[in-house]
Amino acid sequence: MKFLNSRNIQTIVIVLVVSGLLFLALSGYLTPVFNLTLNPLISLQSWLSVRYLSARDFLTTPRDVTLLREQNAILESQVTQLQSQLIVLEERLGEAQVCFALLDFGRTNPQYDYIAATVIGREISPFLQYIIIDKGTEQGVRYGMPVVTQQGLVGHVDAVIARAARIKLISDSTSVVNVRLQSAEIEAQLNGSLTGDVFLDMIPLDAMVEPGDVILTSGLGGNFPPNIFVGQVLSTQLRENALFQTASVQPIVDFEGINAVLVIQNFEAVDTSPLIPEP
Template identity: 30%
Template sequence: MSSYRLSLVVTLTLASVLLVGRAESYLVDRTRQVMTDLSAPLLELASRPVAAVRNFIASTDEYAYVFEENARLRAENEELKAWRQQALSLERRVARFEALLDVTVEPTIQYATGKIIGDSGGPFVHAFIVNVPQDAGVEAGQAVVDDEGLIGRVVSTGATASRVLLLTDLNSRVPVRVEPGGYRAIAVGDNSRFPKIEFLPPEARLSPGDQIVTSGHGGLMPPDLPVGIVVMASDGSPRLQTNSEFDRTSAVRLLQYDFPTRVVADSDEEAASEDVADDAKPTPALPNSEPAANDQIVERAGEPGAAAGTDSANASDAAPATPAGEADE
């Protein structure tokens, strides 16, 4: 009986403990949920400044990255600008070389191409230094052209370079021809931008825009090289405006022109060939007479007795000489 009671007491005790623990767990969970509901708005309010600070720090990092990226793009842009300038410079140089190749010269004229490496000009001397040596066939007096036309002539040569005197120099004298009139003149430099046009014929009538080319007189320069056009000065005198802009010229040609020293026309050649053929033919001998050794006898029409005189002369020549003793007898 006592053991039964003890078991009942133990069982009731365990059941009470289990009931109380379960009830306590429910109360704890409920209390935790209430506290969570009460603290949620406060946590939300407290998280806003933290989020703002976090966003500010992130934006600061982005700003630093943007500044770094901007600096990198600026450096890349400067490099691309340098490449662009170099490409434009090469494009202009290629265009000048192509234009220089288009300059029309006689096929028989040899030339040397060079680059202007210096400007020895000043207030009284207008000249260029070209990197073409004397070994390239350059001689004093040769014409120098660029992609627009004549710019001057060679005045001296050396082992590594040559000196070119420009058309505008005070010492420049170039024989020219004004078209379409064909008037011959001399382009005279006076250290100004527009050389003078002197020694024109009295009947010359020039108009602004008339073309000026080389005449070829003197044998140093080939004819028909473009030089410029005619412009009128304030005093009414004609001046030369060159086709070339000397301050922009970089590449030139030095023309190795040989003046023709012998000119043979077609009619002269035919006459010379006929003379040679006539000289090669044998001279026909006269009948019953010996060929004349030095002089030829010519009968002139209308002169009577000429033929008789000829026959008597032949007879006298044919008669034998009579000895002096037989003549006395």
């Protein structure tokens, strides 16, 4: 009966109570009790934790800001360097695209030899439509040579010195180019104007000309090689009692944004002026 002393009974009761509680807890009977007691504790812990973290951030922030500012400055300088590199690369890409386009034109028209030139200036007088290029007689440029871009006809060499040449654009008021309309198969004259607009003249009255018709050089007169793209018809005008129709033309070349051209080297302009009888 020594086994049933008060100490052993106390131990057995504790073991039984703990086992009972474990059994109840594992079987889920104590969940409401746990919720009731643990939720306030968790809330309290969360509240305390948030305050602690805020306080820690507040105390350690100045160091981080300094570090971030340094990192930001480094990144900003890197961004600036990359932007400047990007600008240089974009410029090179633009130049390369122009070169590729000019090369492409040369490939599609292999019968001609070309001299590539950069546009370096424009005529000083606003009444005239001329540009100045950086190639002259030293590079083989001669008076009268036709000038084109990858898009189409630009004009012809009007004056040339050793390292530069002046190009008369087809949009100049004194410029006349013999052209043909591809769809209507008729020939006409392309004239420039004071404002740089170009228009077709000498179109027969019975010719059917539609907006969008393609205009190519005809080669007549011997000033330009045939079949070079010039532009498209915008609209036609027929005045009463006029002998010919006229038409507004959208030139294919943007003369305001032109920055590189090709001079056709192996085309010799024919001077027909001695054949024209003097009045």
